[in-house]
Structure formats: C-alpha cells, structure tokens
Amino acid sequence: MENPVIIFGAGGLGKVALEIFKRNQVEVYCFLDDNKQLHGTEIDNIQVMGSTDEEQFLKILGKNCEAFIATDDNRLKKSLVKTLTNEYKVMPVNAIHDTSYISATAQLGHGNLIAAGVFVNVDTKLGNHCILNCKAVVEYEAQINDFVQVGAGSIIGAGAVVGEGTFIGAGVTIIAGITIGKNARIGAGSLVMQNVAEGETVFGVPAKKM
Structure with a gap:
C-alpha cells in the first residue's frame, strides 16, 4: 500500500488497526473520531485530527490517502461505508x-x-x-x-x-x-x-x- 491511511475510529479497534498498519510499514496519516474529547490527542504519536464527517480530511481520500473504518458498531460502520463509497468513491482497505x-x-x-x-x-x-x-x-x-x-x-x-x-x-x-x-x-x-x-x-x- 503506497498511500497513507486515515483510520475512522480512535477506540480500541482503531488502536489495533494502527498496530497492524505499522507492522506492515504502512503510514497512518491520522485518526478521525466523533468523540470531540479525543480531538487533538495522540495515540502512539498519531493525532486524532477531527470528526469522521470533516470534509477537509475526506476530500484527500482516494488519490492521496486510503481509509479504514475501525468500529464494531455496524450501524455506524454501514453509514461511514455508504458515505465513503457513494460520495467520495473510496472503498476502505x-x-x-x-x-x-x-x-x-x-x-x-x-x-x-x-x-x-x-x-x-x-x-x-x-x-x-x-x-x-x-x-x-x-x-x-x-x-x-x-x-x-x-x-x-x-x-x-x-x-x-x-x-x-x-x-x-x-x-x-x-x-x-x-x-x-x-x-x-x-x-x-x-x-x-x-x-x-x-x-x-x-x-x-x-x-x-x-
């Protein structure tokens, strides 16, 4: 994987995904999470930069960044998948x-x-x-x-x-x-x-x- 990855979800599964990408020498650009208390914090030197619907990050997906959705809430995951695939033409890796x-x-x-x-x-x-x-x-x-x-x-x-x-x-x-x-x-x-x-x-x- 050549492009860095944005991880959607900074909870436990997000941390698991981060470890996986790092072990595979894949750069993680940032986390996005809807919990505003996490914004501006870091997880293993990777910053939680904003919410999952912030266009300034979503618009760089595709050519410049890949996406991965790290949540066990299927309702939220389906909503994020729909947004990424329909509006931004990006399929999570x-x-x-x-x-x-x-x-x-x-x-x-x-x-x-x-x-x-x-x-x-x-x-x-x-x-x-x-x-x-x-x-x-x-x-x-x-x-x-x-x-x-x-x-x-x-x-x-x-x-x-x-x-x-x-x-x-x-x-x-x-x-x-x-x-x-x-x-x-x-x-x-x-x-x-x-x-x-x-x-x-x-x-x-x-x-x-x-």
Missing part, C-alpha cells in the same frame, strides 16, 4: 496482521480487520467490513458474509455459512456445514451444532435459542 495466515485461494472483500494469529483456510470466502479477532480460525470452504464479527479464538467449521451482520462471541465453535442466518448472535463459548435462524440469539453447549 483491509487491515491484516502480519502474523495471520490467509490461504492463497481464499477470497477476501474490502475493509476487513484480521487480527493477530487468525487462520483463514483454503477456498474460504470472506465478505466486506468483517472483524476477525485474535486467533480466530475459518476452516476451508466456509463463507462469511459482510459485517460479521468473529470473537477471539472462535472456530468456523469447514463449509459453514455465516450470514451478514452476525455477531459471534469469543471462543465459539461452529461445526462444519452449519448455516447461521443474517444478524444472528452467538454467545461466547457456545458450541453451535445446528443451524441458527435469521436474527436468532443462541448460547450454550450445545447452543440453544435464548
């Missing part, structure tokens, strides 16, 4: 930790955060704007759709399908071939042995509807 493993045959979308120690196996499909936290495993031929969050240490079994907007807590195991519906929620430590319907929340070993 991926932030991929250098200790993660991504198979050469895996298909990755845009704007994903892939943290330290993540393993993505062969023929996996990963959509756009997902978060794979530390040491998550996505087995072969699994499919993860847009805006999915996978907790640290979770395992997505071979051939499993995870619907858009799904939240998967830390330490979850989804066995091979399972389908998780759109906007489902899976509690931390759960073992998912049967399909989960759209919008359903499940928890436990084995996971059951709440």
